[in-house]
Amino acid sequence: MEMTLLLILLFSAQLASGVLSATFTFKNNCRRPVWPGTLSGRGTPQLPTTGFQLDIGESQTITTPPNWSGRFWARTHCRNATANGKFICRTADCASGQLECNGAGGIPPATLIEFTLAGAGNQDFYDVSNVDGYNIPVSVTPQGSGLSCESTSCSSDINRVCPPELSVKGKRGKTTLACRSACEAFNHDPKYCCTGAFASPQSCPPTNYSMIFKNACPQAYSYAYDDRTSTFTCGTGADYLITFCP
Ligand SMILES: *[C@@H]1O[C@H](CO)[C@@H](O)[C@H](O)[C@H]1NC(C)=O
Numbered sequence: 439m440e441m442t443l444l445l446i447l448l449f450s451a452q453l454a455s456g457v458l459s460a461t462f463t464f465k466n467n468c469r470r471p472v473w474p475g476t477l478s479g480r481g482t483p484q485l486p487t488t489g490f491q492l493d494i495g496e497s498q499t500i501t502t503p504p505n506w507s508g509r510f511w512a513r514t515h516c517r518n519a520t521a522n523g524k525f526i527c528r529t530a531d532c533a534s535g536q537l538e539c540n541g542a543g544g545i546p547p548a549t550l551i552e553f554t555l556a557g558a559g560n561q562d563f564y565d566v567s568n569v570d571g572y573n574i575p576v577s578v579t580p581q582g583s584g585l586s587c588e589s590t591s592c593s594s595d596i597n598r599v600c601p602p603e604l605s606v607k608g609k610r611g612k613t614t615l616a617c618r619s620a621c622e623a624f625n626h627d628p629k630y631c632c633t634g635a636f637a638s639p640q641s642c643p644p645t646n647y648s649m650i651f652k653n654a655c656p657q658a659y660s661y662a663y664d665d666r667t668s669t670f671t672c673g674t675g676a677d678y679l680i681t682f683c684p
C-alpha cells in the first residue's frame with residue numbers, strides 16, 4: 439500500500455517535471471567484439487559514456503536524459519596500437535585515441551542509429567542510416583508496456599554486395615570491412631551528396647549507388663532525402679534495444 443502510493447507519487451512527479459528518461463540497451467550479437475560510440479546533438483549534454491567495449495553476446499545499458507538527441511554507431515576491428523598505445527579502429531573510428539570518443543563522431547563509413555527523443559508532437563524519432571556508408575548490421579527495437587512501435591533495422595550484410603569502388607578492404611585486401619557512400623567515395627559529388635544544385639528532394643533522386651543500400655536495407659536511409667521510408671516514431675516513454683548483428 440505505502441509502496442504503491444510512493445510509486446504513484448514518484449511517477450507523477452516524473453510526469454509533471456517531464457523528466458522521463460529513456461534506457462538504451464546495447465547488445466552484441468556479432469561474432470566479434472564491437473566498440474559502440476555515442477554522440478549527443480542539438481546542444482544536449484554528452485552521455486555518461488561516449489564509447490565502450492561490447493564483447494560477444496554482451497549487453498550494456500545507457501540511460502539518456504529526456505529530450506536527448508544524438509547518434510550511436512559501432513566501431514569494429516579495434517586495438518591498442520603497438521607503436522603508441524593509442525586506441526584505434528579499422529571502421530567508424532572516432533580518432534580520439536581512446537575508448538571514449540569524447541564528443542567526436544565516427545569517421546565514415548559507419549552505419550548510424552539516430553535518435554531524437556520527445557521531438558515534434560512529443561514523439562521519439564529514430565532511424566538507421568547508411569547515408570554516411572555502412573560498416574555493420576543493426577536493429578532498433580522499441581520496448582515498453584502498452585507501446586506498439588515499429589522496429590527498424592539494417593540487418594543485411596551490405597559489405598557482401600558492396601561494389602569495389604565503394605569498398606573499404608581489410609589488411610590483406612580481401613575482406614570488405616565497410617562500404618562507403620557514393621558521396622564520400624566520389625569526392626563529394628553533389629549529385630550523390632544532395633548538395634549544391636541537388637539540394638532538394640526533387641533534384642536529388644535515388645542513384646544506382648544509393649539503390650544498392652536501399653535494396654539491401656529497405657528500412658534504412660540510403661541517401662539524404664530518403665525520409666519517407668526511413669523515419670520511425672514512437673510515443674515518448676519507450677526504451678530501446680539496439681542490437682548489432684541482429
Ligand atoms: C522536452 O520536450 C517537450 C516537448 O518538446 C517539452 O514539453 C518538455 O518541457 C521538454 N523537457 C525538458 C526537460 O527539456
Ligand SMILES: *[C@@H]1O[C@H](CO)[C@@H](O)[C@H](O)[C@H]1NC(C)=O
Binds near residue numbers: 516517518
Ligand atoms: C586496450 O588497453 C586497455 C587497457 O590496458 C584494455 O583494457 C583494453 O581491453 C585494450 N583494448 C583492446 C581492443 O585491446
Ligand SMILES: *[C@@H]1O[C@H](CO)[C@@H](O)[C@H](O)[C@H]1NC(C)=O
Binds near residue numbers: 601
Ligand atoms: C552507376 O552509374 C554510373 C554512371 O552514371 C556508372 O559509371 C557506374 O558504373 C554505375 N555503378 C553501378 C554500381 O551500377
